Amino acid sequence: MSDAVLNKEACLAALPPDWPEELLPRIQARVRASRRKIVILDDDPTGTQTVHGLPVLTTWSVQTLKRALLTPGPGFFILTNSRSLDRTGACVLAMEIGINLQTAAELAGIATAVISRSDSTLRGHFPHEVDAVAKAMGTDARPYLILPFFPEGGRFTINNVHYVAEEEHLVPAAMTAYAKDAAFGFSSSNLKEWVAEKTAGRIPAETITAITLDDIRKGGPERVGAILAGVTDRAACIVNAVSYRDVEVLVAGLFMAGERGRQFLYRTAAAFVRVMTGIKPRADFLSRAELVADTRIGGLFVVGSYVPKTTAQVEALLEQTDIAPVEVKVANLLSAGGKEAEIEAAAALANTQLEQGRDVVLFTSRAIVTGADAKTSLDIGQVVSDSLIRIIQTVRHQPRYLVAKGGITSSDVATRGLHVRQAMIVGQIMPGVPVWQLESESRYPGMSYIVFPGNVGDDNALVAIQKKLA
Missing domain, CATH: 3.40.980.20 (Four-carbon acid sugar kinase, nucleotide binding domain)
Known part of the structure; x- marks a missing residue:
């Protein structure tokens, strides 16, 4: 049931074990071999919460973006602060950034992958600002990939339901105060239903693909890649995850799906950013x-x-x-x-x-x-x-x-x-x-x-x- 509060320890213990292979080295090799830049459009500054060694830009002129694209490193953030805007303002801003980024990428001769990083409790201008950037960059036929998993904040997706950890419990996101946000409230904890709700039924819940924890932990990258490759244009795929290894399997699967021509519009929390850029976490916290x-x-x-x-x-x-x-x-x-x-x-x-x-x-x-x-x-x-x-x-x-x-x-x-x-x-x-x-x-x-x-x-x-x- 999507409205049931779970015991966190018991729920996580009952899941299949993580995929046994460490995939981050393989991901890092792919990132290094590619000239593609990962550009994270962050709707507030908190999306930088899992990485290190990446720059954050607060302006986005064509020349500024071209310099960033030509600078060594896997990617960079653009701070849009769009969550402080109304829907119209957020879409106008997203369109401007998308046009400038596409122009800068063509001038620099650099391919890009854009991640729309947003709140792990599902608040923000989805799908509207994602659509605006995609339209500006000519990628609007791609399907959405939705991944709000963020373990540092206690955000887990299990059986398609997104949970917020509160002490020893996992609380469905729609039962938390975040779902009552005056600007970005929602009623569905099940991510399929959430996408249907946010797209006003344009993408019905029953048509949405789900990457399950069994797919990730038993089938591995090959299984995940095959599922991703089968997602159709203008559709949506939601991802279950409770560990960074789950995200590594997803990203390895995305590489495989990409080789078969399948690309996505990413709407994710910060955990995906770290794995997609191939960044190994620091061993300690800053002193x-x-x-x-x-x-x-x-x-x-x-x-x-x-x-x-x-x-x-x-x-x-x-x-x-x-x-x-x-x-x-x-x-x-x-x-x-x-x-x-x-x-x-x-x-x-x-x-x-x-x-x-x-x-x-x-x-x-x-x-x-x-x-x-x-x-x-x-x-x-x-x-x-x-x-x-x-x-x-x-x-x-x-x-x-x-x-x-x-x-x-x-x-x-x-x-x-x-x-x-x-x-x-x-x-x-x-x-x-x-x-x-x-x-x-x-x-x-x-x-x-x-x-x-x-x-x-x-x-x-x-x-x-x-x-x-x-």
């Missing part, structure tokens, strides 16, 4: 010495995410550390006369505490404020994000480090608050939490920028980061 600047100024947390997990993390941070709290009241930001005073007061307090060497958490009030419809809710989110950025822009000195919590928040802080045009992903500070090193065209070159997804980590995750970097 304090690698992350903290030599300055007396405090470190800064900026929290805009409103999901329940983030709220619990902020509460723990305030209870368990001596961090200086700077709360920004959303009700004041939305009132006709209170916005400017709220911004000025928060900015003054944050600067005072940072200059005294205290770590500061700048956070929005935790009560969720939504509009009457998806567009109004996105508009409210934009007002809040704009206000946080105005506060960030008043910070007078480079913090020792900066943590941004939430996808839209971290994108806006990077592009508008820190003027980042390009950064390098250097690794993770904890599972699913990436760190960028800012490059020369930014407000604070060389600073560590920690991109913390709203829906990742346990209740003490922010506490752990603050204590590690204190």
